[in-house]
Amino acid sequence: MTQAPTPTADTVRRLVRSLLREGTDTAAGPDVRPVGGxxxxxxxxxxxxxVLRLAPDAEATVRQRRELRVRDLVRPHLPMAVPTSxxxxxxxxxxTCTLDTKVPGGSGEEHDVSALGEADLAGLLTGLRExxxxxAEALGVPRTAPRSLEALRRAAGQAAERLDAADEFDAARLRQLTPPAAGQLAAQPGGAVLVHHGLTGEHLVVSADGRVRGVLGWADTVIGDPAEDIAG
Structure with missing residues (x-):
């Protein structure tokens, strides 16, 4: 197993100069700082x-190589930016490592998505279906089976009964979702599409007016149930 060295600002600057083929001069080089703590x-x-992203281990290296190909595949289908290496x-x-363009905007964890931003997300889901x-499978994107809605219904039913006993929820409301009804909501055969599979705030780039301007984090993309992205 490859043991990754601890990245430092100096090693990152040298790496960036090497990637951009700027030579080995003694200039201070670009300003670099870690994202997060x-x-x-x-x-x-x-x-x-x-943005420079370093794969910390062999598994992440495989995912990053696939991610670069997936981003090129989805870019023409989406109404917002996808980072370019x-x-x-x-x-x-x-x-591996990749030096990506920074998508202008803020994190979806810090900015609310507006009504127009929700339309952007709808366009994203539509684009992924195309x-x-x-x-995608030819690029190595794995195929995953949809979750069992019946198993989720039973787990939710048990939780609802406990909350009902604590007078915090009316379990009768969930009992209306019967096994046959859950079966009707299940993913249909042949309905698998490309799924981002990590569509949370940290992977959304949102502008000050609430528009979704970019989508990051394509390393966990799968062929599967689009409900996973809707839930995200």
Missing amino acids: AAEPATWWVGTRH VAHGEWAPGL VPPRQ
Whole structure:
């Protein structure tokens, strides 16, 4: 197993110069700073226009290589930006990295999505349905089975009964969702599409007016039930 070294600002600057083929001069190089407060950060801001992402292990390397291909596949189908890799390579033996363009905007964890932003998300889901699943599978995107709604219904029923006993929820409301009704809501055969599979606030780039301007984090994409992205 490849043991990843601890990335530092100096090693990141040298790596960026190497990726951009700017030579080995002794200039200070670009301003780099880790994203977040991790002790061994895998994501770094590079100046004001780029983001460097380092795969920390062999599994992440496989996912990152696939992610680069998936982003190119989905980009023409989506109404918002998907990061572009301006350079990529290895930052340690057997471990990949990619220097991506920064998508302007803020995190979806910090900015509310407006009504127009919800329309953007609808456009995202529509666009993903237009991506041919066979093309995605040819890139190595795995296919996953949909969740069992009956299993979820039973688990929710048990929770509802406990809340009912505590006078916090009327369990009779959930009892209206019978097994046959849950079966009608289940994913239909042949309904599998490309699914982002991580469509949460941290992967949305949202502008000040609440529009969704970009979608990040394509490493966990699968062919599966689109309800997973709707739930996200």
